[in-house]
Every structure is written in structure tokens, then in C-alpha cells.
Amino acid sequence: MGGAFVAAAVLARLGNRIGLPTIPLFILAGILLGPHTPGYVLVDDPHELEMLSTLGLVLLLFYLGLEFHVGDLKAGGRKMALAGGIYLVLNVGAGLGFGFALGWGTSEALVLAGVLGISSSAIVTKTLVDLGRLGNAETKPILGIIVVDDIFLALYLAALQPVLTGADEAGTALLQIAKAFAFLLVLGLAARFGNRVINRLFATRDNELLVISFLGAAVLVAGVAEEFGVADAIGAFMVGLMLGNTASGDRIRELVHPLRDAFGAIFFFGFGLSIDPGDLPTVLVPVLLAVALTLAMNVLSGVCTARIYAFGARPAANVATTLLARGEFSLILAAMAAAAGLDDRLAPFIAGYVLILAVLSPLLTGQTSRIPASPSTTKEPPSDTAPTSAASQESSGNGTASDRPSYAEPPA
Template identity: 25%
Template sequence: MEHHLPQLIQDLALILIAAAAVTIIFKKIRQPLVLGYIIAGFFVGPYFSFFPNIVDASNVSIWANIGVIFLLFSLGLEFSFKKLIKVGGSASITAFVEIIFIVTLGFFAGQWMGWNYMDSLFLGGMLASSSTTIIIKAFDELGVKHKKYARIVFGVLVVEDIVVILLMVLLSTLAVSQQFNGNELMFAIAKLIFFLITIYLTGIYVLPTIFRLSRKVLDDEMMLIISIGLCFGLVVLATKAGLSAELGAFLMGTILGETLYSEKVEHLIKPMKDLFGAVFFISIGMMIDPAAMLAYKWPILIITLLTLVGKFMLTTFGAVLSGQPFRQSVQVGASMAQIGEFAFIVAALGLSLNVTSDFLFPVAVGVSAITTFTTPYMISYSDHIHRFMEKMTPNSMLRAIDKYSDQFQTIQQESGWKKLIKSYFATILLNTVVIVALVLGGHNLLMPFLEDYLANSITARIITLCVVILASVPFLWAITIQRIQPKVYKELWKGNYFSRGPMVLVDLLRILIGIIIVQFIIYRFYPSLIVSVLGIPLTLLFLYFLSTKIQSLHNLIVKRFLYNFYERDIYAKEKLRLEKDDKEKYKRKIDSLWSTYVAEFEVGQYAEYIGKRLDELAWRENFGINVAYIKRGEKVVYTPNAHDRIFPFDKIGLLGDEEHIRDFENKKFRMEEVGQNFVTQTGLEDFVLMNFLVTRNASFLGKSIKEIELREKTDGLVVGIERDGKRLLNPPSATILLLNDLVWIVGNKKLIHQFMKENNL
């Protein structure tokens, strides 16, 4: 009986087998795997007839989109928002310089090739963004993603993605109306900013708290399901808001990247990222049509050169303008010289709107395929490119660039007014976004629910209005009344009499903004002049008279957010502190070495113990000392066993503390002390007293001294154990070694070191 196998499984089998075969070859010849994936995609694609081809390309395209989502999600996990903030200024300047010039060059290149106005305009949009996924993969394979210039590149990519989203809105508007609509563009920018701030603030406030409350049940399986669910949930939300799926995946990655579970999530999703990412790059290879590329070879060649040279030079120029050193700027430029998935999206947008020609998409695929091949080589040879450019650049210009970079990167002390204005702006913006989010939530979720539940729209509106205003009170207080930067404010107020007027005006402006926001809330639910006249002053009086309690509530909210935001940093500092304490504790243990030393004596020819075995003498049991070695002529017996005997003229090394050796000396014989602190003067420098700490990694944890065969493996003898601040001298061989035991052993130095290395001590 023949069973029908879904075509998707057959296609995936073909894709993965082809990818495995090609990438094994690329591994052997030490070439980037992403190139192997693209070649494998071409082999199984519709334009190569010598191998079996993919039948259902639409399903593969869905898997490829999932791959992009995982790649962007992984990027967000590795490069959190705090890290991106550090390169935000440099990345923004670099990105804007590169985008403005490359879009302009792309437009004029299209006009020069005889393309129409819309084709040229969309060509500029195609060139605006480099491929985040290809660069991530290339950086990962080349091992450079943790270098300083890589952080700049990732910052530029994030800015590019955001700008391209706005550019797509602008292109859509131009395509439909054939004219520039500034209002729609401004609305798109405001919507993007609102989405980013709202989701990020909500995610940081909620997710770490939930993780802390449920940490006892968060095993690997649950963490994987939750993180992927959150990622795809935000992808859906972003697309419904008119933004890109990639932006939603990246944003959720940055949120989870601030939690204590970021490394675990990154580790858990890596296999899925590798799998779906491979499918994505294979799907790019499947779109390579040699016939179409040959038909449009000259436009592809021209645009490829424009991409490689233009984006490289312009990005390098932007990085130099942002204050980066010349070498780092060249590395950033070399990394950005390609186009990727957004080029396909922009080209497909033009086709869907019926405003661009059919050839634009195969041109985009051809340029993307070629520049994908060149990207790993541009990155790996960026130092060679830098050295070449350095030789070609006049020394005076190089010195000017270095001087500019030094001056630009010098931290300038901000004036009091600048600090104050920046703090006011940030406070007003963030709290306004939270209030708007509360208003939208109340209007779109709470009010419809209450209308259905109460069957009375007026009552539902009034209840919703009251709930939203009460929920907004802490944030209204922050906008209107909170003393922002009190120390700076006090210095400005006392320092300059003429500063007081502007400061009062700024405070009045804050109150005015608060009034406008209250008016916005009221009119959203109950557009009545009477309600506004009564509601605004009542809200302001409420804020004023209950200021202390509202301040406490606001401080509690901010404190929780800041703790979640810096949770990883707090945990890292606490971990370092505990490790430092452990090291100090361990150091104190080492510094408090027992007063143990090796004393050597020669056995007389008439001694009473001649010919007796060590177990018969019982020196360890009776005097608390150990026979460390017996030197008989040129032969040395290290840590002799119980059956070894004492003979005339043997030189015996006794190990013990001062009290035990003195007691043994007084009762048995006189001896000459020749060494202290586990160093003898007998030429036995390799025979030492050492210690090791029993850790969780120790394979012998919970085993006895006899079971781990310490004597056989080290030619040694355990002479003491420190446990819980107590000292166990000469422990029996049946003693079990416990966690954090500090074990003292006398024996062969090299063998002891080897034993410690084998057991990760």
C-alpha cells in the first residue's frame, strides 16, 4: 500500500540534502556557509534542470520567512537595546548619510539607464538597506561579531530597517497619489515611535517580573515555547500595526535580551535559527534565474558596482563623519556593501502597486545574489582594503581624520540647561506614550467589553474614562509636577538669576502639556465641553493635593521598571561580588596554611624500629605525623605504604606540624629540621605539599579517598582536610570528599597538577 507523502516534506528533504552536500564542500575549502546555501538553492531551484527541483516554492518561501524572523530575533538577543544605545549616535549619523546619498545615486542611475520615474525611485529604495541576515551570518562564521566595528554595523542596520519602513510608506504614498504626502509620512513616523516605545516599556516591565515569579517551573522546554510564542506574537502585532515582521522579531529579541534568560533562550533557539536560516538563504539561491540575469546583465552589473563601490564609500564616509577612526570606518563600509531581503520587499511592493516594471524584481535578485557572494570577502579583506586606502590617502588627510575622530569622541561635559531639557523631553515623551497606550487600550478593549456587559454605552464610557484617568494619574504627575533633575535645577536656580524666568516658563509649559493630555483623554471618551471644563481642573487639583501618594506610586512603578531593565547588570555584579568573596575566602584558607613542614632524619644502625613495618610502628596514629618519603641510597620511595620497612641509614622525611614533630622528637630521637612549608633541602623539590578545593565539577565528589586512588595517581598522601572551618588531620582512606572540602596532599608535584587538571580543579 502506497502512502502519500506531503510535497512540503519532499521539498524539505531535497533542500536539506542539497544544502548538506554543498556546505560540506564549502567547509572543506573554508568558504562561508551562506554562499554554499545560496548555491544549493540554485541547484534545486526552477532554473537548474540537472537535479530534481522544488515543486512547491510557496511553502519554501513561508519557511524562509520564518528563517528571517529567527535570525532577527537572535540578533535582538545578542545586541540588547542598552548596547545599541551606546552606538546610537554614531550608527544614526552613518546610516542617514549612507541612505540619503545612496537613494539619490540610485534614482539618478535609473534615470541615466533610461528607466521611468517610478522605477528609478524604487531602485533608490531598494539600495537603501543592507542585508541584516547575510551580515549576521557572515559575522558569525568569520568570528567578528564581538568586535567594536560590528556593534556599529548592527546599529546602522537597525536604523536602516526603521528608515526603510518609513521609506516604504513614502513610496506607497507616492505610488498611489503621485505626490508627496507629508502628513502620512509624519503619521507613519509617530506610529513607529509609539509602537517601539510602548512595546519595549511594556515588555521590560512585565516579562522579567513574570519570569521571576515562575522561575521554579521554567525548564528548557517551557522557555523555548514561551520565547518563540512571544517572538511570533510580536511579529503578528507588528504586521497588524503596519510595520515589518522583522522589526517585531528584533524588538522581542531586545526585550528578552535584557532578562536573565537571554543566554538560555539564545542557546535554545540556535538549532531552529540555523535550520530556518539555511532555508532562507537557499530560497535566495532558488530565485537566481541565469536567463533573466543575462537579459538584464548591464543594469545588474551597473547596480552591483554602484552597490559595492557606492555603499562602501558612502558608509565609510558616514562612519568617518560620526567620529569613527579611519580603520574602523573602512571595516563598517566593507560590511555594508550589499542589498538583501528588503530590496525584494521594496521591488515586490512596486509590482503589487502596478507602478514599476517587471524587470525590477529579477534585477534585485541578481544584485542581491552577487553582493551576497562578495559580502564575506569584503568583510574578511577589510583590513587589506584599509591598508590600500591608507596608502592612497594623503597623510595630511589621515591626520585630519584622526584629529577629528579624537575630538568627536572626547566626552564633552553637558551644560545644566542641556541636561535639564533632555530630561524634560524624555520624561514628557515616555509618559505621554504610556498615557496614549492606556487611552487606546481603554477605548478599543475595555469600553467595548463594558458596553456588551452593561448594555449601556453612556455608563460604559463614563466608567472607562474614570479608569483611564486614574491609571494615567502617576504619568500625568510625572509630566506636570515631578521635579526632574532636582540637583541640576537647584544649581541653575541659584547660579543665575536670569535663568529663573525660562525655568518657570518650562514648568508652565509642562502644566499646559498636562492640560492638553487630559483634554485628549476626555474627548476620546466623552466629547463634551462641560465635562472638559469640570474634568481638567478636578484632575489638576487631584494631582496637586495627592501629590505625595501619587509620587510614591510613580516611584514604585519606575523602581520596578529600572530593576527589570538593569536586572542582568545587577545579577552580573552580584555574581562577581560572590566570586570575589569566594576567592578571598579561598585565599584566606591558603594563607592560613597549617604549620606543616617536612623534617628529615637519618636512621641509626642500632635503632629499635629497624626492620619493622610502618603499620607496626603506627607513627601516624600515635604521633599525628606521616612518613612522606624514605630515601635509601639513590632510590626514593614516595609516600611509602603500610608494608614498607625501616632499615639502617635510611633518610626518612616526616610530615607534620611543629607540635607533633616536637613531641615525636622528644620521645623517639633527635632529628635535624631541614625544610619548612613543604620545601626540603634534600633535592626532592618535586615532592611538595599542595591543596585543592572540591568543586561541583569534580568527578570524585562524594567518593572516598581510597576510591579515587589518590595515592596511586599522585604518589601522594592526604594529610588533612579543611571542612566547614574545621581541620581534619590525617583522615582515614574511607573519608568521603564533600563539596567545598579543602584537601591537603603531599606527593609528586607534576602528578598532583595532572590530577587537578583532569578533574577541572
């Protein structure tokens, strides 16, 4: 674990000197020091860091929930649902068509639909934080699309599991979907109507107690979510959504920063450990075709989102490039495919596809600031996308990693 932190820090420092984002460098550190590349092997088995990697994902999504307020859902729910629905139709539909075109099988095509269709919440969150774009007008729609994606993913995984395992009864699939939906509904109702009770539970002036409380809540609910067939990251996101609206919300955002950054680095490092570069040449052509298809669908989705919110060219490019990344959920699907004994080409395909987009998305997103700002991008954002948190109000529009928002301690 110590070697992982040091390796990630060294590469990130080198990358900062030449203007590279940290995410691909953390992944590169994992690849270079993993069991699949020659030279020194820091971690023989990627599963040794699995729990720490999961904690990194949970904290990244917990922070995302802190930035996304219930008021945003009430004010702009229809637009967010429309933008998220368009994103899913374009990307999942393209992924399904691409899967059938490859001719690897029906189950394989269903897996590829999810791999190509769902963006990486962890990479999107980290990219927005690193570039200081939490206060941008287009950030709320980006987070809204992520929420729609994650809700779809929970139901999609519940439906896909019995298909891959060969369950004959449709009732099995329906039961899993119902459990997942019921759990999300309970969390949503708690976020909507339980603010007063939650505020009392987390009302403390002691930072130590507050850290233990919110960390325990996020991890516990994430674990319970998995038991109900919902991705653990979505459970953590919902906890962040609840706590972000409490009186302690700003303090929690400040206190979670070092935890989020440290374990987020381990998540991406662990992601790199799972990639075997030697398998990539066998599926290079399909991978490149899938990357080109995903890029085209994201550009089209960015244009549609800009039309819905009356954004200009730069916000449209930000939407398209930020959501381009694929990551943790694609790897979950790869593990499910391997356990189900599907085509052996799926694992290296998913690894290569995810690796390219995980690197390409932060790099392209960092370049969108060069696009001239149209008059619409300099106006006040619409009411349903207006930043509502201290983090959003204090973050810059197109900053760098050094422009991360800071939060003031509220008066006693």
C-alpha cells in the same frame, strides 16, 4: 524541506573545505534545485517554502535584537544615528540617481532607491556570526546602521505602497506612515521601560517553556508588525531587543542558536529558488554598474563611520564590506513592483543585483582580516560601542565559523 536542509548542508560542507562562507552556498543550492535551472527540480514553486523562509528571517533578526542592547542605544544613539543617516543618504541617494539615469520611470526609480539603499539585515547578521565578529568594536556601529536602515525601511515601504498602487489621496500614505511609526514607538517604549514586566513574563527555569515563550513572542509580534505596515523582521528585532536585557537573555541566546541556523539556511535556500539565471543577461550591464556604485558608496560610508568612531583601516573595511549585502528587503520591493505592473526589467535586475552582492559581501568581509591592524583597532572600544552581552564578550575579533560564541548556563 528535508531535501533543502540536506542540499544546503552538503554544499556548506564542501564550501568549508575551501574556506567559502555558507550564505552564497545556501543560495546556490536553491538556484541549482529550483525551477529555473535544468536538471532535478526539488521545489517547483518557491512559495511552498515561503512560511519557513519567513520564519528564518524572523529568527535571524530576533537574534540580532538579542545582541543589541537598549544601553547601546542610550550610550551611542547620536553616533549611530549619524552613521546610519550618512549610510542612507549615500546609498539611497545614489540609488535614486541611478534609477532616474536608467530612464525606466519615476516609480521604478523610487523602487531602485530602496533596492540599492537598504542593506540585508539577515545576511549581515549571519556574516557576523559566521566570522565570529560579534565582539569587534565596529560591530555595534554596524548593528546601529542596520537599525536605522530598518526603521527607515518601515516608513519607506509605508510611503511607497500608495505611490505604486496609484492612491490619489495623500492621506492614505500619511495614515500608513503614522500607523508604522506608532507601532515602532510602542515597541520602543516597551523595550525602554517595560523591562521589569517582561523579565517576570519570561522568568522560568524550564528550557522547554522558555523556547516556546520567546519563539511565540517573536513570531506573534512579527505578524502584528506586518498588520501595521512594518516589516515583520523589525518586529522580531524589537522582541529580541526587549528579551536581551532580561535575566533569561543569555539562556535565550543559547537556545535560539539551532533554530536560527536551521531556518536561516532555509531562508537563503528559498532566496535562491526565486532567482532565474536566464533573465540575468538582459540586464547584466545595469546590474554591474549598480554593484560598482554600491561598492563605492559603502566604502565611502565605511570611511565616514570610521571617522565618527575613531576606527582604523580594518574596522572601516569591515563596516563597508559587511553592509554591502542586499537581500530580503530588495526582494520585497521586487514583489511590490511586479504587483504594481512596473517595468519588466526590474525583477531580473533586482535578482541579479541581490545575487551578486549576497555572494560578494561575505567573501570580501572574510578577507578584511588581512588588512594590518592599526593601533586604534587594538585599544578598548569606546564606551558607546563596548560589547555588553555575553555573546559579544566571548566572540573573537576575526574568527571563523568554528569560533561562534558559547554561553554558559547561569547559576540557579
